[in-house]
Amino acid sequence: MNSRKKKAFGAIIVIVLVAVAAGTFIYQQLQKNQNTLDDDVPGYEVKADSPQSVGLGKPAPDFTLETLDGKTVTLSDLKGKKVVLNFWATWCPPCKDEMPHFQDYYEKYAKEDNAEIVAVNLTFRDRLSNVENFVESFGVTFPVLLMEDEELMETYKVYTIPSTFMINTKGEVEKQILGPLDLDTLRGYVTNLE
Incomplete structure (x- = not known):
């Protein structure tokens, strides 16, 4: 040879x-x-003692990101509201499955529940045109934030997408869920937040 x-x-x-x-x-x-997942819900709850836990019961790590329409959103500015913080990507099949449920929730219940959905796209692994097409095709009307680097993923220990964080009105992470959520499960989580 x-x-x-x-x-x-x-x-x-x-x-x-x-x-x-x-x-x-x-x-x-x-x-x-x-070993840290709960199989009783469509998404899996991360337990507080899991190495993947971002810190349940602790303040949600703050950040500011630009939205798809050029505005900025700072997480701490939403204190006083219940926040559904969702990390997703256009190429993720479970993200596609859950997005209509998030939009239904936003249209039907978000105002009544004093809640806001903040959808953080993994833009550093995606194309902006894909994000725009995805948002348009699913009729998404809640804020879509663009994550241009991985730092926030590391802060929130996002190793699986979709990953969703339920943040109470005090700005604390109450639940961390891996995998897609349906409308009923999403509403159940939000209504149980403080």
Whole structure:
């Protein structure tokens, strides 16, 4: 085997080993997190003692992001309202499944429940045109924020999308949910917030 073929073969071996290691790590993380999930709801609640917990019962980490329509939203400015903070992406099938439920909730109950939905798009892994098309096709009327870098994902420990945080009127995270929510479950969470 000549040196060029040896280098190519070596590179393939390295790629395979990295892929196997990554797959093993992801599998182990999923198994570890499985012990912290509650299977009784469409989404899974992260338990307070989970390493993935952002800090249940503690103030939600503050941030300011630009919206799709060029305004800015600062989370702490919403104190006094119940906030549904949702992290999502256009390429995420469960995000597509839950978005109509979020829009239905926003139209029917948000005002009555003193609630706001804040949908943070993983724009650093998406295209702005995809976000615009998604919002238009689903008729989304609540604020869609654009996350241009990963820092906020790390702050909120968002390893799974969709991930939703239920924030009470005092600005504290009461629930952290992995996976999609339907209308009834979403409303149940919001009405139980302080």
